Amino acid sequence: MSQKKLIQTRVRNAIKVFSFDVDGTLVSHGFVDCVWLQGIPEAYAEKEGLSFEHAFECVKKEYDKIGENRIEWYKIDYWLRKFGLSITREELFRKYEGEIKIYEEVESVLRVLKEEGYLLVVSSNAATEFIDFQIHPIKKFFSRIFSATSDCGEVKKSNAFYARVCGILDVKPQEVIHIGDHWVFDFINPRKIGMNAYYLDRKSKRGRSVSVKNDEFVISDLSEILDK
Ligand SMILES: [Mg+2]
Secondary structure, eight states, X not given: OOHHHHHHHHHHHHOOEEEEOOBTTTBOSHHHHHIIIIIHHHHHHHHHTOOHHHHHHHHHHXXXXXXXXXXXXXXXXXXXXXXXXXXXHHHHHHHTGGGOOBOTTHHHHHHHHHHTTOXXXXXXXSOHHHHHHHSGGGGGXXXXXXXXXXXHXXXXXXXXXXXXXXXXXXXXXXXXXEEESOIIIIIIHHHHTTOXXXXXXXXXXXXXXOOOSOGXXXXXXXXXXXXX
């Protein structure tokens, strides 16, 4: 056996957990975008008697004032209250349920990993309610769902967040493989604490990627993880 093969086998034997990001990794961004950029402005337009365009500008301005570095940004109930909207989160979610798109290969990959005895978890930046609603059909594969914003009060997936995940699961970072589509929050940060991470670049398959990143740890869809 070659040195490289030997190392790969050793790494594989040490792995106990597969961790997945959600938006852009398990599901496309369609649903989330519709809720924030269509549903909320639409409800606001109706309430204030504004055109959609005008309401969109107002809503966007308020989003920007808070910004993604504050925890409120991620909390839908905060925004419904702030804009004084009578539509509930459930109604809003149901309205765009049809926009949820779980990527094609996801279910079969999760099934294979699960059958091979790995523990599967979600490690996402999104609020728990967004995660639960979007991954509903594949939720059965996951043993735990970790939301940086809802569970840890963090706005980004930091190395501390990943350390906490390992602590709760009672595994070493080296025993976990995390996969996600954000270079820093899904690749650099988990690697900082010694997790194995793969960067998912779905665009690279269609030859549109301008990425110069280390190919060994870049995949273009989740099924590639089964070959690694
Ligand atoms: Mg993502």
